[in-house]
Amino acid sequence: MDTLETRELRYFVTVAEELHFSRAAERLGIAQPPLSRAIQQLERRLGVALLERDRRGVALTDAGRVLLDEARALLDSAAAAARRTQRAATGANRLVLATKAGANHDLLRHLLDAHAAEPGAAEIEVVLCGMGDQARMLRDGRADVAFMQRPFDALTGFDTEDLLTEQQVAILPADHPLAARSSLILADLTGRPDLPVARWPRQDGTYEPGPGPEIHDLSQLAQLIALGHASAVLCASSRSWLWSAHVAVPLTDAPHVTTVLAWPAHSRSQAVAALVKTAVQL
Amino acid sequence: MDTLETRELRYFVTVAEELHFSRAAERLGIAQPPLSRAIQQLERRLGVALLERDRRGVALTDAGRVLLDEARALLDSAAAAARRTQRAATGANRLVLATKAGANHDLLRHLLDAHAAEPGAAEIEVVLCGMGDQARMLRDGRADVAFMQRPFDALTGFDTEDLLTEQQVAILPADHPLAARSSLILADLTGRPDLPVARWPRQDGTYEPGPGPEIHDLSQLAQLIALGHASAVLCASSRSWLWSAHVAVPLTDAPHVTTVLAWPAHSRSQAVAALVKTAVQL
DNA sequence: TGCGGTGATACCGGCCGGGTATCACAGCCC
DNA sequence: GGGCTGTGATACCCGGCCGGTATCACCGCA
Known part of the structure; x- marks a missing residue:
């Protein structure tokens, strides 16, 4: 049956x-x-x-x-x-960590440094991937752990450990009037024909309708903003990759973003467990 | 490959x-x-x-x-x-809810009543099962949703919605000296040869070594306590099935227990979604 | 050194997965 | 209306794979 x-x-x-x-x-x-x-x-x-x-x-x-x-x-x-x-047979003591390209650079670096200092730590291969690819990579076994962000990424089916909660910021061209402000609210950014908010793809790869340019990676976004063609809302740690032509301004009313370490819920890998343990102690 | x-x-x-x-x-x-x-x-x-x-x-x-x-x-x-x-083909609009026998009786009743009041609500079949069976039933498709308890049940791989957080209580024979106290701490119960704490099976069906009797369902437990042969630590809502020969005394230092509604993480059933929505509004 | 018991190999037969040819049936266009 | 086209279903055949029996190679052991 x-x-x-x-x-x-x-x-x-x-x-x-x-x-x-x-x-x-x-x-x-x-x-x-x-x-x-x-x-x-x-x-x-x-x-x-x-x-x-x-x-x-x-x-x-x-x-x-x-x-x-x-x-x-x-x-x-x-x-x-x-x-x-x-992977268990060949890359004996090796983990694949998936993360969005460009996100949480400092946090990732700290985690890798701390983990490398542990005795007998697994070698970690970092895979940079696009929007939402981390979930797929965890699910189909190409990655063992991933950096993901709540509330943006779908975390169902994964175990997670919160790493860092931070404010979101508006990334603006340095020469734009708003760039001089010390803080903004979301409403300041929307409905500006001179500086539309860039649009990320959704889970299925399509884009919400709207005025902003459609983007799919950070270098593209960085260039567009530097050219004065778009703005973007990102978490504060994005500051680590800003150009001199960019300015980050805190958004007081945007929801906070929590970066989490995620892994498949049923994972019994002790290499993953060791990495999580290190992450908790950060 | x-x-x-x-x-x-x-x-x-x-x-x-x-x-x-x-x-x-x-x-x-x-x-x-x-x-x-x-x-x-x-x-x-x-x-x-x-x-x-x-x-x-x-x-x-x-x-x-x-x-x-x-x-x-x-x-x-x-x-x-x-x-x-x-089940999707035959029992068109029908959900199976798994719960530990005897636990959270009142909460379950409220949820079922509220759900039945919704227009077009799915028929709900309640399946009572033993320790930890809920997870298996959700995983192997015999159940759609389950009542589970944090931190006791392993919730990995499920989505959950918190329903109720409550204190734990000690269930004692009414004629035992401790039963007269208005509150207890865990240490009051351990190390008492006259009234050992009953032992539940673990995930794998084995028992931790210890002095208390091994039990596997609530009726057994109730009888043992009423006979004065054991005590037990359970969440406060267990009061709903106490016998007159039982007394429940609050435990001030035991961790709180949260009863959650759990369902498979990737479920897209709108019948489950409707039940969860009802549960959130309780 | 036989004996029991392990998993591996050899070989064979039947079933099933896959192919080609064809059918039954609808829509469609002249 | 009569082909024509395109759909999925059916009929039938073939080869490979799954499963069976018989046997082997190899060890531990009395």
Whole structure:
């Protein structure tokens, strides 16, 4: 009655994404008939209709939607398991730490220094990644721990240890009138056609509609601000990478940001545990 | 290089648990040679040695230990996915709530009443289970939400919403000298040969060594206390099921207990979301 | 030195996953 | 309306893999 095979899940996810058997089969590198059969078999085994094959198209049933979510998570976890197993075999005493490029530079440096001072400490490889990639990297096993930020990053499914809570600041061109102020509120930044707030991508890679330029990394952002084309709201530790053409002004009414060390909830790695222990003592 | 099949994982977990190919094969209902071959194949595909076949016995390598953890979690998740999918298809608007038998009776009742008053609320099936079973039931998909208690229950991997924080109390036989006191400290209870503190099982089902009787459900505990053979430390809401032969005395130095509503971190069920919303408003 | 017990190997058969060819059926355009 | 197109389902075949039996290689042990 149960025992979902990962091959079947892979097939189902592809069909559910394409909502089209032939295209899904092509993506999977197999022919369409075996794919149809595999899905039928899966439905028969579960005793549940997953897809509504109407003429003119395929649609997910409620159960199909549930399984799609579950299956995606499962396949991620399976890939993660494989990667973690391989890493356990080869890179014996080595951790991969994922962090947003440019964020929390000083904090990271302190943590790495403190950890390196511990006897028998694991070697740490720092991987810089874009917005929200840390969660994916933790989930799929490419990283062991990550720097993430509350309330920005989705932390569900991870264990976390708070490291640092800080105010947010507005990053402005040094020659802009607002740059002379000693503090600002969020309303000072919005609705300024001369200096729109830059827009970060959301979890799914799309952007909220709005006037500001769409950015996806800090160097891009830094350049835009230095050129006087945008402003940005970031946590105070971003000051460590400011250019001379930038000014950071505290925002009194923006929510505080807590940088946390995050790792997969079920991790039993003692190398991760040692790093967390070091982090707690900072 | 990757793509772990669940069949292989099932096989590997069994071998890793038995550390004996023939016994594992018997448990799996297959012959030993195909099992050996399947494990070899898994090792080849991962490019990693999982088992150390020494003369006189089989042992796990480091990588094998990692994969054992991962594989167990994966198989649980797979079973959960199947169950949740089936439940989504049949019991359309129905939630299973797991809770420790006897705990938080009043709170549970309030939540159920409030939820039932919501329009379009899902039907809720309450499942009473033993120590620590809630986590397993959430993980393997037999339950959608659970009442759990911090700091007693392991909450990693779940999202939670705090419901109620309360003091702990000592439950004593009414005729015991300590029962007359208006408050106690933990030290008052320990080291009393006449009234040992009852011992609950740990996560793995074993008991810490100690003088008190080993118990595994509340009715047993209630009887033992009423007979004057044991005392117990429980959260204040346990008062709702006390017998007349019991007395509850506040413990001033015991850590407070927070009862939380917990659900799988990646749940997207809107029925769960509705219940949580109701719970927050309590 | 045989004996018992381990996991690995050899080999074979049946099943199942995958392929090709084709069907049934809808929409569509002339 | 009659092809035409494109969908997923069906029929059928083949090869590989899963599982079985028989056996081996190797150790510990009496």
